[in-house]
Amino acid sequence: MSKAKFVEVREKWKIRPSVLGILKSMKAVAEYNFHSRPTTLYPFEKNKLPEAFRGLLGYDIEKCIGCGACVLACPNNCLYRRPGPKTEKNKPGIYIAFEPTHCLFCGLCVEACPPVSGALRHTHAISFVTTKKKVLWDPWEWAAMTKLIDEMGWEFDAIDYDRVEHLVKQKAEEIKKALEENATGAKK
Ligand code: SF4
Ligand code: SF4
Numbered sequence: 220m221s222k223a224k225f226v227e228v229r230e231k232w233k234i235r236p237s238v239l240g241i242l243k244s245m246k247a248v249a250e251y252n253f254h255s256r257p258t259t260l261y262p263f264e265k266n267k268l269p270e271a272f273r274g275l276l277g278y279d280i281e282k283c284i285g286c287g288a289c290v291l292a293c294p295n296n297c298l299y300r301r302p303g304p305k306t307e308k309n310k311p312g313i314y315i316a317f318e319p320t321h322c323l324f325c326g327l328c329v330e331a332c333p334p335v336s337g338a339l340r341h342t343h344a345i346s347f348v349t350t351k352k353k354v355l356w357d358p359w360e361w362a363a364m365t366k367l368i369d370e371m372g373w374e375f376d377a378i379d380y381d382r383v384e385h386l387v388k389q390k391a392e393e394i395k396k397a398l399e400e401n402a403t404g405a406k407k
Contacts, residue, residue, distance in 0.1 A: 266375070268343060273324045274374070275344040278315060280362035280394060282338040285313030289339055292331035297321040301358050303395075304402035314358030319347070343374035349381055356387075359398075363390035 220228075228234070259266050290298045297318040305312035324341075332339040342365060356364060364387050367373070 261375070262372075265372070272341065272343070273326050274341045275319065275346065275368070275378075276317065276322055276324070276328070277340045277342040277365035277368065278317065278358070278361045279338045279340070279365065280314060280358055280398070281308065282336050283309055283314060283358075284333070284336045284338075285309045285311040286333060286336070287313060288331040288333065289315060289328035292327045294325065294327060295321050295323050298328060299355075303358060304398045306398065306401050306403060310403075315361070316355060316357050317361045318353070318355045320349075320351075320354045342368045344368045344378055345375055347378035347380045349379075351381075354380065357391070359391035359395040360387050362394050363387045366390060366394075 287300055290300055299316040299318075300313050301316045303309070303312050303314040326341065329339045329341065367383065367386060367390060368378075
């Protein structure tokens with residue numbers, strides 16, 4: 220805007236510089252500079268999530284006691300019992316397979332999981348994408364996916380499952396082997 224035009228607009232709308240207005244602007248700038256930022260530098264900084272946040276379901280297999288309460292609680296039949304090594308923690312040797320493509324993220328299974336176990340939780344991952352029509356994780360794959368989400372810091376973005384499936388399968392083998400080594404009577 221030219222100076223002449225600026226003067227014309229100022230005269231037309233009777234705009235007068237106000238000391239109070241200038242001070243208010245300076246205060247706003249100072250507040251912005253010295254107070255904490257309202258945003259985060261994601262993905263370098265992690266966002267603080269509300270306590271009630273319900274992300275992709277996570278399974279800490281070492282904590283599972285094989286009670287099956289989660290299977291009964293699921294309204295969409297996406298949890299299944301699977302046999303596995305009997306350990307000190309999991310005496311019946313029952314573990315849980317998960318069909319994430321059918322999960323409602325309702326959290327009823329997390330509530331049903333006994334506090335003595337605490338094997339189920341919501342991770343910070345929002346979702347995943349895949350070209351497969353159906354995904355069914357056996358207990359070891361589900362536990363592997365959960366560990367990878369934590370270790371790799373996958374959160375908020377949709378995980379490209381087709382690209383990470385080989386990592387999940389590889390980690391699942393390690394988890395299964397470790398459980399078999401911990402099986403009751405196996406270390407003799
Ligand atoms: S979050 Fe809900 S739908 Fe998903 S597995 Fe748990 S109970 Fe089933
Ligand atoms: S995940 Fe929890 S509720 Fe489900 S079988 Fe294991 S201990 Fe029981």
